[in-house]
Amino acid sequence: MGERIRGGGKVGQRVSGLAVALGMVLFLGGFVWGAVVYRPYTVPTPSMTPTIDVGDRVLAHRVDGGDVRRGDVVVFNDKSWVSNAPVVKRVVAVGGDTVACCTHGKLTVNGKQIDEPYLAAGTPAEIMNFPKVTVPKGRLFLLGDERQGSLDSTAHLTDAARGTVDESAVTARVDAVVWPMKGMLARPTGFEPLGALSEPGPLRSVVTVIVAGAVLVLAGGAYGPIAKRASRRSRPAARTEPAGVR
The missing domain is CATH 1.10.287 (Helix Hairpins)
Known part of the structure; x- marks a missing residue:
């Protein structure tokens, strides 16, 4: 025994x-x-509030700019915006889209009014009113979720590119806010009728x-x-x- x-x-x-x-x-x-697949960033400005607050630490999935879809929050580098510093904004229109603001207080893409629940409660999209822009192929139109003070595509409309950014400037797509621990970003379903949304990266796995x-x-x-x-x-x-x- x-x-x-x-x-x-x-x-x-x-x-x-x-x-x-x-x-x-x-x-x-x-x-x-x-x-290997993620990069951490600290967001230094409140331009993406309330989705991402100033000082939040995010994890961004390394992606090719050609894989970016409407509604994605991306990290990109464009020297005509900020020299040698990554910028975090939300893609609201891709190549071939026509984007404008506003109709009944809402952003419009290809004539469709977009529901944007990620904006702060009571914030009308029209506070960043801008004329119609047709986005060239291979380029992106980006806005901050804090529409009043964000230095986004609307601040560069007089540039030759009409405020758009080349897809190749994108280095990553934000999947989650990890500090403070807010978790995965909500899916921007308001853009879904215009085409497929991006699938989140393998963070959960x-x-x-x-x-x-x-x-x-x-x-x-x-x-x-x-x-x-x-x-x-x-x-x-x-x-x-x-x-x-x-």
Whole structure:
């Protein structure tokens, strides 16, 4: 019986070791995966309030500018806007679209009024009223969610590109605000009738892999102390004989 207990203990130790090893692979692999596909940014201005407040830390999925869709919040670099600094804005129109503001207080894209629930409550889109713009192929028209003070495409309408930005300037698409922990950005369904929205990046999968790895490491590491305690409880008490009995 004692041999079986010892054998079972060895098997348990092996399983525990495998759990810890696999957990470390998943835990570290998840962080490496995240570092490869995501970039962290700190947003320095309130131009994307209330979606992203000044000082918020975001994770942005590295994407090609050609994969950007209406409603995406993107990170881009355009030296005609800000030299050598990334900018975060929302794409409201892509190449071939006609965008204008406003009709009944709403932004219009290709003649359709767009519901924008990400704007601050009671904020009419018309506070950034601008004339109709047709976006050239391969370019994007971008606005801040804080329409009154955002230096976005409307601030560059007199430029040769009419405020549009080349798709190649986009480096990433924001998936989530991680500090403070606001979570994944809501899907901009107001743009859905105009075409397919972007699918979010693999952030949830990355987090799942990291959490699963941590659980395996903790469970495997806890096996030894738990097994020892269980072994002590299962040992029969030592017999004692009355004095003088042989």
